[in-house]
Amino acid sequence: MGRVTKPVEERRKEIINTAQELFIENGFDKTQMADISKKMNVAQGLVYHYFKSKTDILYAIIDIMADEQILATEELFDQSNGSARDKLAVLFNSQTILKDYSKLIPILISDSAIIEYCLKKMIISALPLLVSLIEYGNEDGSWNYEYPEMAAAFILHGISGVIGVLSPVYQDENEQKALLDVVLRFFESGK
Numbered sequence: 001m002g003r004v005t006k007p008v009e010e011r012r013k014e015i016i017n018t019a020q021e022l023f024i025e026n027g028f029d030k031t032q033m034a035d036i037s038k039k040m041n042v043a044q045g046l047v048y049h050y051f052k053s054k055t056d057i058l059y060a061i062i063d064i065m066a067d068e069q070i071l072a073t074e075e076l077f078d079q080s081n082g083s084a085r086d087k088l089a090v091l092f093n094s095q096t097i098l099k100d101y102s103k104l105i106p107i108l109i110s111d112s113a114i115i116e117y118c119l120k121k122m123i124i125s126a127l128p129l130l131v132s133l134i135e136y137g138n139e140d141g142s143w144n145y146e147y148p149e150m151a152a153a154f155i156l157h158g159i160s161g162v163i164g165v166l167s168p169v170y171q172d173e174n175e176q177k178a179l180l181d182v183v184l185r186f187f188e189s190g191k
Contacts, residue, residue: 012050014040016064019057020104028058028107055114058107062118065101066125073129084137088187089180091133119160127152143187155183 006014018040022031033054037044051057076090108114127149134148145151162179 011046012060015047015050016057016060019054020061023058023061023107024103028054028110058114059117061101061104062108062114062121065104066118066121070125070129073126077129077133084133084140084142085184085187087133087136088184091130123153123156123160126156130156137187155186158186159183 015036019031019036022035022039026035031054033047033051034044036054036057037047040047051060073091077087080087080090108118130152131148134143134145134151137143138145138148159179162182
């Protein structure tokens with residue numbers, strides 16, 4: 001059989017999807033780069049051409065998860081007609097995409113470097129969305145922050161710290177409510 005050449009992005013996605021499947025099936029530690037190439041029926045060097053290690057592939061999966069979560073949250077914001085405070089509650093209740101990745105959660109919380117990467121990615125991805133929410137709240141009178149970007153960064157770093165201490169993915173409904181309460185109190189102090 002001849003060599004199959006695919007566009008770069010298509011091949012990259014194929015590697016990511018295959019790796020994700022194997023990580024879930026066999027566990028991250030038990031999956032080797034050779035397993036990924038074997039399942040794809042390609043030379044191992046091809047996988048290494050796109051990713052230096054399986055950890056790099058996992059980081060790519062995290063990037064995709066974060067991007068999908070932000071897109072889903074933006075859609076929910078667009079559908080919500082309430083105040084900025086209402087939209088903030090939507091932000092804390094929008095865990096729909098993460099549920100699609102629930103089988104990866106044990107992998108993501110197994111290593112402190114991976115947790116740190118997830119939290120940094122969350123901050124970077126969510127910052128523009130939270131800044132626009134703060135600006136919206138300034139306009140609708142929900143609060144008044146002179147420096148929306150600084151307030152958003154402060155909130156996201158705080159949430160990141162709390163999640164890192166309590167649990168990397170706060171799935172417990174009481175934890176979500178408590179965190180929302182803390183953030184709403186912060187926002188309300190800006191009136």
